[in-house]
Amino acid sequence: MRLKDQRVLVVGASSGLGRVVGISLAGEGAHVALAGRRGELVKAAAEEAGDRAFWLTCDVRDATSCQAAVDDAVAHMGGLDVLVYTVAVDILVHLKDVDSAAWADAFATNVTGANLMTQAALPHLRTSHGKAVYFSSQAGPYSKPWPALGVYGVTKAALERLVDSWRVENPDIAFTRLVVGPTLGDSVVPSQFGSKWDPELAAEMMSIWTEWSLNDGLISAEDLVATVTHILTLNALVPVVTLLPRAPQ
DSSP states (O other), rough: TTTTEEHHHHHEEHHHHHHHHHHHHHHHEEEEEEEEEEHHHHHHHHHOOOOOOOEEEETTOHHHHHHHHHHHHHHTTTTSEEEEEEOOOOOOOGGEEEEEEEEEEEIIIIIHHHHHHHHHHHHHHHTTTTEEEEEETTTTTTTOTTTHHHHHHHHHHHHHHHHHHHHHOTTTTEEEEEEEEEEETTSSSSSOOTTSHHHHHHHHHHHHHHHSSOOOBBHHHHHHHHHHHHHOSSSOOOEEEEEOOOOOO
16 A cells, blocks of 8 residues: 555546556555546556546546646545656657648647646646646657657657646645656557557568567566556655566577
8 A cells, every 4th residue: 555545537437547547556655646538448457447536537638628627636535746747649750641630639748738637737836736647658758769660759759848847836845757668569458559550551560679679578467567656655765667578689
């Protein structure tokens, strides 16, 4: 129960890593609000997490929805100590083929949504001298650009600059960028990541990523959860943590 009575809002908890993290934090004793667009999935996650968790719907692209989610979480838990932002949309497409709508949606979800949630949570995190953790990616500024994941990488790089800027303006809150490498796939951690990719392009890119050693190894969900939990237990500022797979043996 390392996080006993911590009040946590996990955004993007309907599936994938956000779901796993939210359920696990409840298991560590935190009171957890699980938020996502897909109500039925978030509800199921809250039921699995047990009586320390509850669910709410939120579309991070909409400021009113973000504010309502924070308001509901605070009303239910009596305050807010931690914001965890795991939301992201991934677009597999060559840059020459990206239209303005795709760029707009990627930034609205991966960057602007993070800012809207932080704006809404800010007064409560100031009151609690709280923490905020944002999931970034190795496909951002931490390796050579991944072919056909340019949009995703650009938005993750922008997210990291956004988090650093929030930290400079609000030094009383512990803002952390969590850079995550390739993680266990859909069979272990159900997720939408890659679900809308063109199969032929995905197969072609997977071959190139492997040739370039961009996706050597996979991070387990257990290691990711342990990392997030450790960040939240520290009485320290942790600006950035990078979690990458070990080199294959």
